[in-house]
Amino acid sequence: MSKTFDRYASLLFLVLGVAFVIGSQNISASAYGSNVGPNIFPLGLGSLLVLLSLRLFYETFTYKQGEKKEGPALDYKRFLIILAAALLYVLLLEEIGYVVSTFLFLLVGFQTMQKGKWLNTLLISGAFSFGIYFLYVNVLDGTLPGLPTWLGL
Amino acid sequence: MDAFHYLLNGFATALQWQNIIFAFVGVLIGTVVGVLPGIGPISGVALLIPVTASLTGGLPPEEAATSAIILLAGVYYGAMYGGSTTSILLNTPGESSSVVTVLDGYPMAKQGRAGVALAIAAIGSFVAGIVSLVGLVFLAEPLSDVALKLSPADEFSLMILGLCALSGLAGKSVTKALIMTVFGLLLATIGIDNVSGVSRFTFEMPELYSGLEFLTIAVGVFALGEVFKTILERDSNEGEIAKISRILPTKQDLKESAGPIIRGSLVGFFKGIVPGSGATLASFLAYLLEKKISKNPEKFGKGAIAGVAAPESANNAASGGAMIPLLTLGIPGTGTTAVLMGALIMYNVQPGPLLFDEHPTIAWGLIASMFIGNLMLLILNMPLVKVFAKLIETPPKYLIPMIVAISIFGVYAVRVSVFDLVLLLICGVVGYFLAKNDFPMAPLVLGLVLGPMIENNLRRALTTSNGDFSVFIEKPVSLVFLIIAVLWITVPLIMKMRGKKVVVNVEG
Numbered sequence: 001m002s003k004t005f006d007r008y009a010s011l012l013f014l015v016l017g018v019a020f021v022i023g024s025q026n027i028s029a030s031a032y033g034s035n036v037g038p039n040i041f042p043l044g045l046g047s048l049l050v051l052l053s054l055r056l057f058y059e060t061f062t063y064k065q066g067e068k069k070e071g072p073a074l075d076y077k078r079f080l081i082i083l084a085a086a087l088l089y090v091l092l093l094e095e096i097g098y099v100v101s102t103f104l105f106l107l108v109g110f111q112t113m114q115k116g117k118w119l120n121t122l123l124i125s126g127a128f129s130f131g132i133y134f135l136y137v138n139v140l141d142g143t144l145p146g147l148p149t150w151l152g153l
Numbered sequence: 154m155d156a157f158h159y160l161l162n163g164f165a166t167a168l169q170w171q172n173i174i175f176a177f178v179g180v181l182i183g184t185v186v187g188v189l190p191g192i193g194p195i196s197g198v199a200l201l202i203p204v205t206a207s208l209t210g211g212l213p214p215e216e217a218a219t220s221a222i223i224l225l226a227g228v229y230y231g232a233m234y235g236g237s238t239t240s241i242l243l244n245t246p247g248e249s250s251s252v253v254t255v256l257d258g259y260p261m262a263k264q265g266r267a268g269v270a271l272a273i274a275a276i277g278s279f280v281a282g283i284v285s286l287v288g289l290v291f292l293a294e295p296l297s298d299v300a301l302k303l304s305p306a307d308e309f310s311l312m313i314l315g316l317c318a319l320s321g322l323a324g325k326s327v328t329k330a331l332i333m334t335v336f337g338l339l340l341a342t343i344g345i346d347n348v349s350g351v352s353r354f355t356f357e358m359p360e361l362y363s364g365l366e367f368l369t370i371a372v373g374v375f376a377l378g379e380v381f382k383t384i385l386e387r388d389s390n391e392g393e394i395a396k397i398s399r400i401l402p403t404k405q406d407l408k409e410s411a412g413p414i415i416r417g418s419l420v421g422f423f424k425g426i427v428p429g430s431g432a433t434l435a436s437f438l439a440y441l442l443e444k445k446i447s448k449n450p451e452k453f454g455k456g457a458i459a460g461v462a463a464p465e466s467a468n469n470a471a472s473g474g475a476m477i478p479l480l481t482l483g484i485p486g487t488g489t490t491a492v493l494m495g496a497l498i499m500y501n502v503q504p505g506p507l508l509f510d511e512h513p514t515i516a517w518g519l520i521a522s523m524f525i526g527n528l529m530l531l532i533l534n535m536p537l538v539k540v541f542a543k544l545i546e547t548p549p550k551y552l553i554p555m556i557v558a559i560s561i562f563g564v565y566a567v568r569v570s571v572f573d574l575v576l577l578l579i580c581g582v583v584g585y586f587l588a589k590n591d592f593p594m595a596p597l598v599l600g601l602v603l604g605p606m607i608e609n610n611l612r613r614a615l616t617t618s619n620g621d622f623s624v625f626i627e628k629p630v631s632l633v634f635l636i637i638a639v640l641w642i643t644v645p646l647i648m649k650m651r652g653k654k655v656v657v658n659v660e661g
Contacts, residue, residue, distance in 0.1 A: 109554025
């Protein structure tokens with residue numbers, strides 16, 4: 001258990017709980033003459049979340065010292081590259097179309113996981129992006145953003 | 154009509170050609186999911202919901218729901234079969250409920266009996282699947298009859314019990330599990346309130362009017378969360394894979410494992426019915442039981458066949474047993490059944506007491522298809538075990554980016570919104586870091602699924618009692634549920650305080 005993480009997490013949940021409690025004040029308190037309105041559920045739960053996060057915050061002080069057993073260092077570099085690529089992928093999906101964006105994402109993804117074997121990378125990325133697009137759009141009649149119009153295809 | 158008659162009708166549904174294919178695809182993918190490192194049953198099911206949604210797009214609603222749920226359930230119990238493969242061949246469990254199988258499975262493989270261990274695991278899983286299905290057939294009707302008589306207050310308390318059951322045993326800290334449950338319930342309040350039509354916490358964003366989509370959250374926290382874990386922690390299988398020679402078990406093997414299989418199935422089944430206890434715990438208990446009653450307990454851990462037969466039977470029986478509270482009461486007891494429930498709700502099918510009355514085709518079709526699916530698994534797993542074993546060698550280099558791409562495709566195909574895709578990525582990152590620090594994800598998803606129902610029942614109960622909260626403790630049934638719920642949370646806490654070791658359920 002990481003004391004620091006839990007402490008920050010408990011504060012974050014505390015803030016969220018308070019936000020829900022405050023937010024539920026602005027929701028009407030009754031519906032059609034019933035005195036049980038749409039605010040009661042979030043209000044109660046928000047308060048509960050506040051109590052629980054205070055409890056967690058308190059618990060972090062009881063964690064035993066020296067309990068830290070760190071595994072191997074986390075591979076942030078690879079993770080951040082893939083996350084950034086995924087973010088670009090979803091933001092560009094509708095702009096440049098499914099096939100192109102998926103192909104590019106897989107290209108980056110495969111090479112980030114392990115460099116080299118370019119031929120395999122190109123083949124698998126191409127087969128996957130075309131394959132899914134063809135299956136979903138032509139066989140199953142689904143809709144996906146097609147090739148970008150500026151390609152003139 | 155009696156249960157038998159209903160079951161026959163169920164077979165008529167399950168034996169339609171498209172449903173046979175769906176069951177086959179489900180168990181096949183399930184086995185693959187179980188074998189491949191990095192994706193467990195929950196992430197497998199979550200990942201496939203959008204895919205099934207697009208596959209069944211052309212069918213009428215009722216049939217689409219039946220086929221989809223047949224496929225998804227197939228993934229669930231198929232993964233339980235597949236999970237044993239890596240435990241035995243690689244000393245690494247494919248999913249958490251096969252952890253115990255490692256203890257005796259890998260030593261067996263080292264002695265050159267890997268094939269036999271795999272075969273016994275498959276046979277045990279098959280028997281267990283059938284045992285739990287027979288239980289399901291006989292318990293489903295009476296349980297849902299009882300459930301039909303519940304008032305809104307009773308139902309509210311029953312759902313609270315379900316939530317407490319999953320939170321009380323999930324993960325290492327009850328406080329964290331409860332935080333995740335409450336947070337899930339709070340997330341469920343986002344969107345337009347369906348009683349009064351008031352918008353809540355939407356901040357005028359049109360994407361939020363229909364609420365946060367269960368599918369996006371589930372795929373994010375489970376599928377992407379696991380992928381990010383594999384990337385960050387460099388999870389990979391670099392061990393030596395044991396060779397498979399002889400597959401068919403000898404008469405002696407069968408004789409030695411018959412008892413453990415039957416006992417494991419029963420333990421697993423009853424453990425599975427109880428919400429929140431899950432397959433991991435079931436396999437653990439079955440193993441301990443066998444060791445206790447064995448004439449030569451010193452053999453355990455050194456390649457005893459009973460040590461493979463019992464836990465593998467138990468985890469399959471538990472997944473069958475977990476379908477009972479899901480289908481009859483609408484209470485998912487495990488993370489995977491919570492995801493299955495979300496899938497049913499996506500198809501406008503409400504699991505619970507009315508399911509057997511309103512959608513008999515779906516309920517009994519699913520049950521019958523599980524018989525067929527289990528048979529397919531047995532047939533698939535015995536001769537093809539070598540082929541599945543090859544899957545372990547799939548390089549994560551290709552697997553990981555493809556899972557990300559499938560998640561994104563799936564969510565986009567169903568939601569057609571970039572907003573959901575961004576939310577998906579956020580859920581993946583947040584899910585990874587929370588899960589890594591022992592914040593369990595299953596209660597969050599369960600809260601999200603049960604939230605609207607709990608709120609409806611709460612408000613219906615409070616409206617009839619004019620806002621008087623005592624209605625929940627005045628009704629005897631509701632009071633009993635609430636007392637059990639409180640005990641579920643407090644008893645493990647008290648035991649922990651007394652210094653007793655409490656077995657926690659790590660399976661989602």
